[in-house]
Amino acid sequence: MATLAEIASLRTNLSESSVGHLHRLVASWSLLADLSFSDMLLFVPARESSSAGHTDFVVLGQVRPNNRATMLNDDLVGTTQRSTRWPLVTEALDSGTLSIGTVEIDGIDEPLPNWAIPIQHDGAFIAVLVRIQGPLRGPASAYETVYLETFGRLCEMVTEGTFPYRESDVAGPGFPRVGDGIILIDRRGLIEFATPNATNALHRLGLYASTEGRSLKELGLHVRELERAREFGIPRREDVARGSEVAIDFLCLPILNTAEVTGVVVLMRDVSELKRLDRQITSKDAAIREVHHRVKNNLQTISSLLRLQSRRSEEPAVSMALLEAERRIRSIAVVHEALAKEPGDVVEFSEIVNSLLVMVEESVLASHPVDFLVDGELGSLPTDIATPLAIVIAEVLMNAVEHAFTEFTNDDVGMVSLTLRHEGGHAVAEVRDNGKGLSAKFSLEVPTSLGLSIVRDLVRNQLRGTIEMISESPEAGGGTLVRIRVPLGSGALR
Template sequence: MPDTIESLCKKYTNLTDEEIETIKKIGVGLQTMANLQDADFFIDCLTTDETTAVVVAEAKPQNVPSAYKKTVVGLLAEPYNEPAVARTFKLGLSTKQMKAVTQEYANVIQSVEPIRYGDKVIGVLIEEKNADENSEMRDRIRFTDQSYVRLANVLTRLDEEGSWLADCIDEAVILVDMDGYVSYRNKIAKNLYKTLGYTVDILGQPYRCIALHGSNLEWFDQDANYSGIEVNTSDLNLTVKQISLKNNNVDFAVMIRDITHIREKEKELILKSVAVKEMHHRVKNNLQTIASLLRLQGRRTKSVEAKKVLDEGMNRILAIASTHELLAKEGVDRVNIRDVLENIKDNTLRYFLKPAMDIMVNIKGEGFQVDSEISTSVALVVSELLHNSLQHAFDDGRTDGKITIEIQHNGQESHISVGDNGKGFDINCVREDCLGLSIVFSIVKDKLKGAISVSSSENGTVIAFDFKNRIFT
């Protein structure tokens, strides 16, 4: 970790060697803090532009699930997603219990402490916990499947004074004696059965009479010592785990967890996904209808200039439609940028490649996920550049040519270039009324917040632009 901290700080920040050493010392204890607090811990430092922060160190808790599926070291923490981090950097004050959105678009609660070197704030120490868990759930003990047998054995030896442990467990616990009767149940089990409509306490009842999976217990694998099943009853979704013990007159233990909220969220996500797909499908259809009308109008007009304008408008609309077409398939607000560019390439060649021309268009580089806003902007830019190359780069009598679209992505900055081996042009003599390039420059600057470069010679033209992505994979 110290080497990673140093390399990231030297690459992305203005911190001195002494300040970096301070960050490294705090990083040494990061894992201990994560395990102690059952939370994700991070160290962020301001980048050289002092508007965003970069994650230079992380530690995931070993006893509870992390809020992150992948590492975020080296990724950016945007102010609009993590206001607590921005506030602490700006004011130099601690920030407690503020909502934030992770680089994986999960909701978390952040507490942030400034890291100082003298009077200067050189970084922040961040504690994060999943925002979807309420305080009662966070205070309970959680166990992995591998721990159930060990835990159940402990419960068989609890005396009356030690029964508090079973009430701290985030599950209903039932112990069944060798005669098949319930010899113990914790408070969660008692309340669960009351919710299910049982008017009498299950303590002392035959387990076959109160088993949520039915009186037939043959599903339980005696040889495996551990079996689990999901049941639906009284509008509740429950997981029932049965553990063979044969200890202290206890035949087996039963642990029941209410997962109704998880299943409801899954249903909500499915419904939202269907709604999102339908919305993007309709937008795509509407845009394609408009493009078809422009195409029909272009065929009817006798003015070459009017036909050119209509064709360019149709091309821009199809570029936007390509994003919505992919979003309609995915059902989420993100798409793979390479898939978008493949659609752009196919549409542009289909409608604007002259029959006599033999132009090869290649796409290089691995794709990555972007949201719909960035996808639409990138689609418009690449569509304009590809259309310009087809229209102008090879109008000197050549019948063949090559256009290359190259994608580069490093997690923070994304870079796309469109190059051809055409005749080139004088970049100092670009006409001010060139709408296509005006659109390109405007979108890159205003929508993508990036930079654009143009190089051209008699050997061809390369136009490249970069932008910051808001989705990290």
């Protein structure tokens, strides 16, 4: 389905600024629909007129009320509407004033109350907000009367160009809604009216005194953002808490008349349960972070013990085996260090790669320099992939450093590059060096070291991927290329 901006671009003469204004209106107009118990349509003059010379209109938006049944079962967005069927729309657009009457709707026997509210932006009337109201259930109650009066005041702001607010949206997912509770504040800051739900919310905050004719501050409740909304004429929002168990979301919407604040509509929503869940999630994240931190510390302790033991060993082979074991444990610790910073089921692999390179560089014992280069990234990976892949990459990098440059002199510079990318649903890691290449008898099926055995088994058995090791031709720079491909789809791991 085409968006508001796409329809406006193809079928109207609206400027980019005007389209942005209507976008802000549509983002917040569920508030208007609920206050008026009405369906709302957004009419804009079409670029081309009808053959009879009348101005046609394009419907750019439609919203239904949450607190009443809709009068419009059809989706009218994108349709062309004749001005002869909607005379009030033409009248409102030409006069720049509210037009009130009735309109006939297909499938409904009686004409329905109809308002046409001209929308002003940058000194010009660019569109019309159409209200179609269904019948109220009997005489309007006290709170319904307040809703309708508040809707009328907001319509005046629409015509003046001060609603929607330039600063922010005021309706939509996560915002308090009309049915959650409303307090109407007058120009003096005193409470004119509070709905039953709003009164219940105040009770939750410990306020049981009569509210009418008194300010929230006088009642013992200081809502800083309410004062800012009154002072600066901009919408403000604040969570007001009572201890750790109660939290009420206050959305303060100033009502303006020729740029003067004449009152504030306060929408209230009890968010105590949401805050409690947020605290639980925060506590859980902290606990998971602490677990990863302790695992990392324990692995580092084991690593340190192995390193100390390797230094005490008088057997070079034993010392080397202990150092290799120590390095593998550090590779696992690197993943837990990343998870300790940001717990979850995925981890940013670039952070792990950076730590692995530091570890490998610190382990270089060659008499000649070795430069490392990283190109590309894998983004966020599931931890079940990141941990074994980190061990594999560390092993391959160390293997290149230890075996590729044995024929280099002190003046030669070794180069090891790591290339990371996504390719056809796989994570691909390639390690290249400019060393001597593989021997003619080399076979990965019969590895000559424990490290390569670990790499092969992790890639094939745990990651369900593939690994190949080949000698590059002199034309390609020589050396060895190790290519690892790991599937990322669900069910790829074992």
